[in-house]
Amino acid sequence: MREVIDGQQRLAAIVNFFDNEISLPKSSANLGLAGRTFNTLPTKASDRFEEYSLDFSVISDADDSEVRTMFLRLQMGVRLNAAEELNAVAGGMRNYVNTVSALTLFSSRAAFSDARGAHRQVAAQSARLAIAGFGDVRKKDLLEFFASHANCSPDAKAKLLRQVIEWLGTVFDERDPFLRNRGQTVPAIYAIYSLWPDAVFAGQESAVKAAFRHLDEEIVGDGPEVADYRLALAHSSDQKRSLEVRHHTMLDAIARWAPKLPRRDAQRLFSPEERAAILYRDGGLCQAKGCGLAVDFASFHADHVVAWTKGGATVLANAQVLCAVHNLAKGSS
Ligand SMILES: [Zn+2]
Structure with missing residues (x-):
């Protein structure tokens, strides 16, 4: 069983409004909806009412004193959302x-x-x-x-x-x-x-x-x-x-x-064999523009030219040698 601690009147007003028992106040004149009941609203307006969602908090297994405390807190003024x-x-x-x-x-x-x-x-x-x-x-x-x-x-x-x-x-x-x-x-x-x-x-x-x-x-x-x-x-x-x-x-x-979204290449890392092939092909040099630093197998970075996160495949054609500095520079850009 549920009980409304705070907002009973507001809830009742909402239910009555949807039941066409009360109408919008005259002060809503600027929207052209003054005095209308729910069933006489234009569809666009009634949809907005139906789609509007309300936030509420539920407390369970609360005893009377907890409920009273909650009620008091709720009455203390406008709460922060x-x-x-x-x-x-x-x-x-x-x-x-x-x-x-x-x-x-x-x-x-x-x-x-x-x-x-x-x-x-x-x-x-x-x-x-x-x-x-x-x-x-x-x-x-x-x-x-x-x-x-x-x-x-x-x-x-x-x-x-x-x-x-x-x-x-x-x-x-x-x-x-x-x-x-x-x-x-x-x-x-x-x-x-x-x-x-x-x-x-x-x-x-x-x-x-x-x-x-x-x-x-x-x-x-x-x-x-x-x-x-x-x-x-x-x-x-x-x-x-x-x-x-x-x-x-x-x-x-x-x-x-959207059934045809391309699948990402599940394999993100180059294998040791692929790394060796990439290093050999690029002459052991960082391929970043103007760098050309000689790198060794242990420290070089096998970089995806088109980033893996952007769909770039883990294949030799999409790989290049980078030094540590340029790999970092690329990662943060
Ligand atoms: Zn470099």
Whole structure:
């Protein structure tokens, strides 16, 4: 059994509104919707109401005194939301999330506003999934995640996530309705992140955009294929079970409408035989422009000319000798 501790009246008002028992206030005149009941709204407006998701916290196994304490805390004034509380946790993960949430995907592709740190929250939720593993991304989970990663500098997973978010920023040309809320943007990011090690996404921007477009038509329309997705988006959208449904819907959309993504060459390292062949072919010299440093077998770097992370294959034709300095220089560019 569940009981509403705070927000009973607001919930009742929402339910009554969807039941057409109350109408929008006169003050909504500037939208041309003043005094309308839900069933008289234009579809575009009623869709926005139906797609809007509410955040809530659930406490379980609480005794009366805990419930009273919670109620008092809730009445103490305007609480910080997740993004605002997260921003108060200093440290490496906070800095990482702030940087990532300023990338193009958020600054000029997301169709939801950054009011009250919504972009940071999406970045934080994506980071929690990518770096700490699939799970709940409620405020308390994110706070724990930030606290436990306060002293870390970005690891390989964090770098990969950043790369995915940078790439997704090139998929869309402008603020895109597909990225209209947090609940749809987080699983979109995570789906690409989870496929990235196996598929080559560079050059596949329009294919992936088309897949998202097809999916969105089903979501916005009455497509029965995505009824589970719609339900998941409307309920507990920060919880693992809801995320799982949405994640699988995204993967399924990419499989259905972008089935020809090139597979990545699973082999990233050159074998000793290949290394020997590369060193011999390049005359034992660093191939970086203007370098020509003589290197030996033990210390030279067999470099992918087209980076492996961009789909470059692990074959001699895509290999070159680099000295340590130029390998590092290339890696950080
Ligand atoms: Zn060099």
